[in-house]
Amino acid sequence: xxxxxxxxxVAKIPDGASLMIGGFMAVGTPETIVDELVRQGxxxxxxxxxxxxxxxxxxxxxxxxxxxxxxxxxHIGLNPETQQKMLSGEMEVELVxxxxxxxxxxxxxxxxxxxxxxxxxxxxxxxxKRRIEVDGRxxxxxxxxxxxxxxxxxxxxDYLGNLTYALTxxxxxxxxxxxxxxxxxxxDHVVPIGMISPDHVMTPAPLVDYLVTS
Amino acid sequence: MDAQTIIPKRIALELxxxxxxxxxxxxPTGVANFVPPGIHIFxxxxxxxxxxxxxxxxxxxxxxxxxxxxxxxxxxxxxxTFDSAMSFGLIRGGxxxxxxxxxxxxxxxxxxxxxxxxGKMVPGMGGAMDLVTGAKRVIVAMQHTAKGKxxxxxxxxxxxxxxxxxxxxxxELAVISFxxxxxxxxETAPNVSVEQVLAATEVELVVxxxxxxxxx
Numbered sequence: 001x002x003x004x005x006x007x008x009x010v011a012k013i014p015d016g017a018s019l020m021i022g023g024f025m026a027v028g029t030p031e032t033i034v035d036e037l038v039r040q041g042x043x044x045x046x047x048x049x050x051x052x053x054x055x056x057x058x059x060x061x062x063x064x065x066x067x068x069x070x071x072x073x074x075h076i077g078l079n080p081e082t083q084q085k086m087l088s089g090e091m092e093v094e095l096v097x098x099x100x101x102x103x104x105x106x107x108x109x110x111x112x113x114x115x116x117x118x119x120x121x122x123x124x125x126x127x128x129k130r131r132i133e134v135d136g137r138x139x140x141x142x143x144x145x146x147x148x149x150x151x152x153x154x155x156x157x158d159y160l161g162n163l164t165y166a167l168t169x170x171x172x173x174x175x176x177x178x179x180x181x182x183x184x185x186x187x188d189h190v191v192p193i194g195m196i197s198p199d200h201v202m203t204p205a206p207l208v209d210y211l212v213t214s
Numbered sequence: 215m216d217a218q219t220i221i222p223k224r225i226a227l228e229l230x231x232x233x234x235x236x237x238x239x240x241x242p243t244g245v246a247n248f249v250p251p252g253i254h255i256f257x258x259x260x261x262x263x264x265x266x267x268x269x270x271x272x273x274x275x276x277x278x279x280x281x282x283x284x285x286x287x288x289x290x291x292x293x294x295t296f297d298s299a300m301s302f303g304l305i306r307g308g309x310x311x312x313x314x315x316x317x318x319x320x321x322x323x324x325x326x327x328x329x330x331x332x333g334k335m336v337p338g339m340g341g342a343m344d345l346v347t348g349a350k351r352v353i354v355a356m357q358h359t360a361k362g363k364x365x366x367x368x369x370x371x372x373x374x375x376x377x378x379x380x381x382x383x384x385x386e387l388a389v390i391s392f393x394x395x396x397x398x399x400x401e402t403a404p405n406v407s408v409e410q411v412l413a414a415t416e417v418e419l420v421v422x423x424x425x426x427x428x429x430x
């Protein structure tokens with residue numbers, strides 16, 4: 001794990017990269033990393049996250065700045081801009097049930113090829129997917145998701161990279177930290193090694209590549 | 215009483231002590247205001263919280279304590295937080311005893327459409343598909359009609375949320391059960407006749423000889 005300035009950390013992300021971004025309606029999204037992506041003008045990004053937040057916050061800033069080629073999310077209802085760009089064809093949007101999205105990411109991080117879920121059977125979500133029966137019950141095969149980078153917001157980090165999260169800001173963060181080639185973390189507080197009790201660590205240090213302080 | 219009161223108040227009578235319950239946005243959220251005295255309900259917010267409390271005063275908000283719409287909430291003593299994989303494990307895994315969701319249409323078999331209007335409104339399904347598929351009991355809270363048109367219809371014209379049928383639909387006019395596989399009129403709202411309910415419903419309802427009134 002390396003500590004970096006926010007400029008240097010974001011400079012490692014090339015145009016066209018796929019990014020998993022933590023957060024639920026921007027709660028738990030590393031806003032400073034998002035702001036720096038906009039400042040450096042990274043283009044043609046694929047963004048994977050729960051939602052696209054609301055205008056002016058979190059992932060929505062990347063969409064407003066026209067930096068995103070494709071979004072994979074479960075909900076875009078609070079962001080009219082995402083909906084407009086989807087309907088006009090300007091941006092590709094793949095809508096995935098929330099429980100399926102998080103399990104596809106988890107599968108990507110846990111070395112699985114995918115998961116079998118009953119969610120979506122008999123709906124529009126089933127189109128183009130394999131239906132598999134297990135003990136007489138129908139499931140959809142949903143394939144694993146990985147990304148080039150995970151952008152994580154933590155509450156506490158120590159100088160090894162052990163992380164904890166706060167309240168409802170945890171959401172996708174510990175799961176995406178498993179599923180990307182490079183993990184960049186923005187933490188509210190960086191504390192000395194040993195300050196986080198082993199039982200309270202939610203993301204183990206070896207998963208973290210770069211720590212930026214906000 | 216208006217629909218915003220009748221519907222959540224009636225649904226609250228379905229709550230039992232110790233249940234884990236997930237409430238959707240809109241009318242369903244109101245159910246938390248009518249929990250019968252003397253019982254404890256674990257309310258889940260799908261963004262990763264069990265034990266959601268009332269909306270805090272403005273000065274008392276904590277930016278990282280929010281509901282599924284991103285708005286500030288409180289957590290009651292005994293609350294717990296978790297990540298999204300755990301949250302949807304609780305939902306899909308059958309650990310949620312009851313979910314209350316809004317609806318656009320419900321068909322004669324109790325299948326629900328509530329996540330999009332093609333070409334018009336594409337909010338995404340969020341957690342709705344997992345909730346309808348995985349919760350032990352699914353209750354739909356919705357107005358009986360939209361712009362005068364029935365919402366309980368022979369066949370949904372809007373995309374389905376799940377192949378699984380819902381258990382109960384509660385509107386400002388009636389309680390309709392799909393427990394027996396057919397839409398059955400279980401109760402009418404105060405001052406609403408069986409005829410009024412039938413006139414506002416496209417599906418042919420099974421009507422028992424005695425249809426009690428909602429006890430609200």
